[in-house]
Amino acid sequence: MSRMSWGTLGRTLLGRLGGMLAVLSLVSVLVFLLTRLAAGDPMAMLLGDQASLQDIAQARQRYGLDEPLWTQFLLWLGQVLQGNLGQSIFLQMPVSQVLLERAEPTAWLAIFSVGLAMLIGVPCGIVSAVWRGRWIDQCVSTLAMLGASMPSFWMGLLAIQLLAVGAGWFPVSGYGDPGADWLTRIHHLMLPALVLGTLNSALIIRFTRASMLDILSEDYIRTARSKGLPEVIVVFKHALRNALVPILTVLGLTLALMIGGAVVTETVFNLPGLGNLVVRAVLRRDYPVIQGALLVIAAVYVIINFAIDVLYVWVDPRVRHG
């Protein structure tokens, strides 16, 4: 890598960081407002429903809950940033603890699914672009469209019928017994990851194909060919390097789809993850949990996208130099 101008690089990164913080603030505002609309007092939620009316009245005074809305917001935010996300109404546990417990299956599911989606998506997209118009391109493109049209829960249910109940290759549902070893856990995650991964590879295929097609018709590809370079080098060294930026973009988008998809998939496969938690919390009106989960999930998504932004800087020299 060439020597980077740390001045411009630093400024670019700082700019991105600022943007991320701005979005995070807006996210917290949105969550605050949403919760307020749904259930009244977010601050009362942090105190827990065990608090009596008198406690709430006292807290009201102490925390200034009759203050204007934005003060309430800041107080609430202060608590959140200290890690106090309230107490779950149904599970009788601090929300932060619930979230931590449930994070593991969702995290693994997301990682495996995204990994599978990229593993299928990028090569298929490249093949589709290089052999554009031919039989293989039409096949891949059609399959990609099909994948984007299938509801994940439908495919999940059918997959369970076929591969778990029918063929018996995978467990039907759940995450394994508490204390099960990691191999069992992975076995339980395989089918959901398969479903989620293949469906979400559709977007990656379309994106990769589109970017590669754009890039392969650029002038500098013609220059590379004019030097007599073999086509393999032209595609992988010259074209693909340029496609990394759009591919990173679609990685970010896929992550969002994955989290959304996880919500449904966890329900279908009965995995004790964050998605499942949110759905149950909504059905049971467990507002502290809903609030906490929304905040955490959105924040994670924003931070991951920031990380991808940082990767752009490394991948694309034009961004590096401002």
Next chain:
Amino acid sequence: MNQSQPRLQVRDLHTRLLQASGALPLVRGVSFDLYDGQTLALVGESGSGKSLTALTLMRLLARNARWQCTGQALLRDEAGQTHDLLSISSQDMRQLRGNRVAMIFQEPMTCLNPVLPVGEQIAESVRLHRGLDRRAARAQALRALEQVEIPAASQRLDEYPHQLSGGMRQRVMIAMAMVCEPQVLIADEPTTALDVTIQAQILQLMSRLQQQTGMSMLFITHNLGVVAHHAERVAVMYAGQVVEQAGVAELFAQPAHPYTQGLLACLPGRARQLAKQTGRAVPLQDISGQAPAMHALGPGCSFAPRCRASLPVCTAESPPWRAEGSHRRLCHLGEQP
């Protein structure tokens, strides 16, 4: 003038674009020779087929369209063997490209890969064709940059195209094309996208390099001024055909084809000269009409609709070649009007 054998002989080159509605002829029977140490300028307006001629020779036509190319392009290598660029296998062609025949393009910004350092783009050519290892190739790339007179060459090796100015990028393109010492260099309007002051520098550089290496050059341009100072022979193209071919001095002194005459008459410099000679104000000339649509060409001469001296035979039959020594033209008109 070099009377030895030509380095590249192009005979009857035809390039047709295959569309649903039929084959559209875009290059129609182009022939010319390139000699070592000499430059042939291929002149014509946009759409005359000059870039397509170059791309056909290099077999770099756009891949999202289907083409039909006929004719011969015989390249003589150092051992005296001839290769027909149009009929050899893709693999053989790839070995020649960037190695024996190289090309530089018009827009240096879009023609260089934005995510690879400039030095790497030069070095990979050398690694491929000369089998050098990374360090040797890098040294060679450095030498190539110095040869094209880029200041602070060793620093530039690791820089990216967007960090260089337009003139420097074009120098990089030239370095890239020349690093393997090709016998033929095709330059497709290399200075058109550059500032006027830089243009002169680049052209001088190219002349110098040609003198040093003895390579032959096909210089494509629409700028007659450039032609006058940097080429030995000129071929004028119109509607996919070469309509006149001559030595530079001859062409400028006695243009034989009505189109060439029109082109030269359009030059403001000419009008000024004539005004000085005759003592009267001379209006600027133009060639009325527009270049023909390639799918609607008639049986006769393609220039006839715009020609001031056209005869009935001009629209009826396609014109023959008429030659006077090494000066030839595609025209029905018997004597110079």
Next chain:
Amino acid sequence: MADWAGALRTLAARRVVLLALVVLAVMLLLTALGQWVFAHDPMAMKVSQRLRAPSWSHWSGTDELGRDITSRIFYGARYSLGIGAATALLAVVFGTLLGLLAGFFRRLDAVLMRLVDAMMAFPDILLGIALVSILGASPVNVVLALTIVYTPRVARVVRASTLVIRELPYVEAARAVGVSTPRLLAVHILPNLMSPILVQLSFIFAYALLAEAGLSFLGVGVGAEIPTWGTMVAASAQYADRAVWTLFFPGMAIVLTALSLQVLGDGVRDLLDPRLKGAT
């Protein structure tokens, strides 16, 4: 732009797109005329006929309450397609407004786009769930919730196109001549956004369809009594092992419709985009 007949012809020239159009047309027709076409009443429960496999009298079999699945699918289509279409229309209208303003007025851009980023930080389903839980379960609320979910996405696309169109020479020329800003937006810029807008309409319809199905499946959608395709799949989940057709056919309806919409969207995009590029 006014050449609708020609556009339709070019669009239908590609076999896949033609197929998609036909599928959608048939779907709409059967949905509208369902009660006269299908022999069975979609609401009629016949417990003796429950969970029957597909046969000549029941093409897709019967569900757990003995109702004919085929006619139920086309009856439920009213809700599923209706919600999808309404969401698409509203999201496109609001999204275009937002995107146009953000793309044109630089000062609004920063603020609006941060808001859009913040809203897109929540995955669709999650935001949908949260909003429906606030608003309550009903078709109208689902439309409202999904509109809020998809408006930012449309806004992003429209903004990107606006940024490009804003720089085109004839827009500059119109400005230089003194065209007022509202007129500039409405007459010069908006018509050129038609291409991405139409494409988005098709895709958002498909996404909304899938999202509604997801929400209904989770039980936070329209409410179990209303027969959308999503609720049908949800109800069938427990019978999947013995009566897979209860699961299969409603799901296929979703897949076919979403697929056709996306193929159509792609077709429209291919048709109109080269023209947009030609403008530059």
